[in-house]
Amino acid sequence: MSCKVIGEFKSVTKRFGATVALDGLNLKICHGINGLVGPNGAGKTTAIRLCFGLIKPNAGSAKLFGLDCWRDSYTIRSRAGVLYEKLAFYDNLSGLEQLKLMAKLKGASNPLVELKELLRLVELDEAAYDRRIRGYSAGMRQRLGLAQALLGNPELVFLDEPTSNLDPLNRAKILELITILNKEKGISFLISSHILPELERVCNNFILMDKGKLLRQGAIGQMFDKDSTTKFIVKVHPVKPVATLLKNEVCIENLSIVDDCLHVSVRNVGLFKQRLPLLISQANASLDEVKMVESDLEAVFKLAVKEA
């Protein structure tokens, strides 16, 4: 994996009573945009809270910038920002007042112009700067939370499910903003989500976890292209001769006939698309329809679990 490592978990275990939230978790946080992906209860929030020294691991080592997340949490908090899953604001304050207060608590010396610059950067409507947060929409609260996470010029910002309460348009906008911040300011991010396809476009490193364990980690190519297959449903007439020919193709992992349709798992989509028309004409068959069954988070998980 080509990745400039800025954080690493080695066999990190965290128990809450009888619940094992993190179970020997290994992961690397890379320079760039990291996606921490897993279903609800996987341990994403626990992992993030642990990074900031809010909880102490029972075993293992968790480091950011080469510093220990528990012992050196004070220094880590001055170099990293975070947007927690449950946004808590002082609803009676205005956006700008909230930011001023948090800057003070963080010991960040952002002057007023810089705070306004931050709000402009996250594209919060300027008319809202001096309005009470209580009247903000979900999208506006998320933007304010992002501005708060950016206080003190952090090198790395953690965003715990930053888009979970947003509509698709606002989701896309927040992700676009994160990409811009990464490109223009060189800030690295770790975004947690239970929706993998959403992060596909923006992340250069994916950390897939479930039940407190790492399932797999790497770039998107390593998630889908190499190891996993893409499923297609092909309607052809007659179906049997095409199936016979397709079976011998190297791009095919698996093939079956269901309701007179071919269900194929394809290893190499490009090659499959090249070969299919040739084989159909060889078999004197005619093609009705080819449908791709999208490879989704569940498919990746099933595969990863199977491999584990």
Ligand SMILES: Nc1ncnc2c1ncn2[C@@H]1O[C@H](COP(=O)(O)OP(=O)(O)O)[C@@H](O)[C@H]1O
């Ligand atoms: N403070 C806590 N006390 C007890 N159990 C907890 C606590 N925090 C998390 N857990 C449990 O740890 C597991 C992982 O939770 P969490 O990290 O919130 O997962 P995720 O963010 O991926 O949804 C869950 O089973 C959750 O119930």
Ligand SMILES: [Mg+2]
């Ligand atoms: Mg969570």
